[in-house]
Amino acid sequence: MSSEMVMVxxxxxxxxxxxxxxxxxxxxxxxxxxxxxxxxxxxxxxIGIYLEETVVEHLGNWKGKEGSDLAEDDGFFEAVASAPVEKLIRVVIIKEIKGAMYGVQLEGGVRDRLAAVDKYEEEEEEALEKVSEFFQSKYLKPDSVITFHFSPAPLTAEISFVTAGKGEAKIKVENANVVEMMQKWYLGGSTAPSPSTVKSLAEGLAKKLAA
Incomplete structure (x- = not known):
């Protein structure tokens, strides 16, 4: 269909x-x-949030709810993050930043969530340090793209980074606790770093749930 070619x-x-x-x-x-x-x-x-359309099969409790209501419901976003479907988060840089700064933000957000549920052990610390090191040497210029691709079984994440003039760099994260909280960093409802993304995601899923 030609409509599929129209960029958002x-x-x-x-x-x-x-x-x-x-x-x-x-x-x-x-x-x-x-x-x-x-x-x-x-x-x-x-930010763009991509999900398998079957995600709605795991969100039946929220069928018929308005997007504005879903946007305020952290339980809903918990269910989205936990749904056993493929997810992809595409982050395009607008304002340049050192990769180390982005890595520190990601590491801190994930570590705090793990510590809050008493899941921050040595294995999680090692996995998070590798993610932080991955970004350490990067320079996030405008139009650079970071992609988080989450696979459900087993729960893993592949992070890729692409910037002009350089080849794609990738890292795989296999610690399920870290992967879970990386999803929740962006999909965490009231605790997510982008309220506009949370609101848009709630509205997009509400439409699908109403169909």
Whole structure:
């Protein structure tokens, strides 16, 4: 269908409506990470959330709910993150940042979530350090792309980084606890770094649940 070729624009950054990994994943939500400083909105990243369409089979408890209600329901996002389907989070850099800074943010967010549920042991620390080291040497220029591809069985993540003039760099994360909390870092409802992405994802899934 020709409509599938129409890109979804997020602050002038194009996101394909579908990405095929081992199977087609649909774009369910988009947004930005940003901060307001002295009345100026500083945009850091554009985000696209891709999921298998079968994710709705695991969200039956929320059928018929409005997107605005789902956006306020952390239990709903817990169910989305826990659903045993493929997920892909595409992050496109808007404001350049050192990879080390991004890695520290990711490491801190995941570590705090693991510690809160008493799952931060030596194995998790080692896996997180490898992720942080992966970003350490990177420079996140505008239009660079970070992709988190989550596979459900067994629960693993592949992180890739692509920037102009360099080949793709990848790392695989096989610690299930770390992978779970990496999903929840972006899909964590009220604790996620991008409220606009959370709201968009809730609305996208509400439409699918209403179909």
């Amino acid at each position: 624009m997020v602050d002038a950054i194009p996101f394909p409506p579908q990405i095929t990994t081992t199977k087609p994943l649909a774009l369910f939500g988009t947004g930005l990470t940003d901060v307001e400083v002295h009345f100026l909105q500083i945009k850091y990243n554009a």
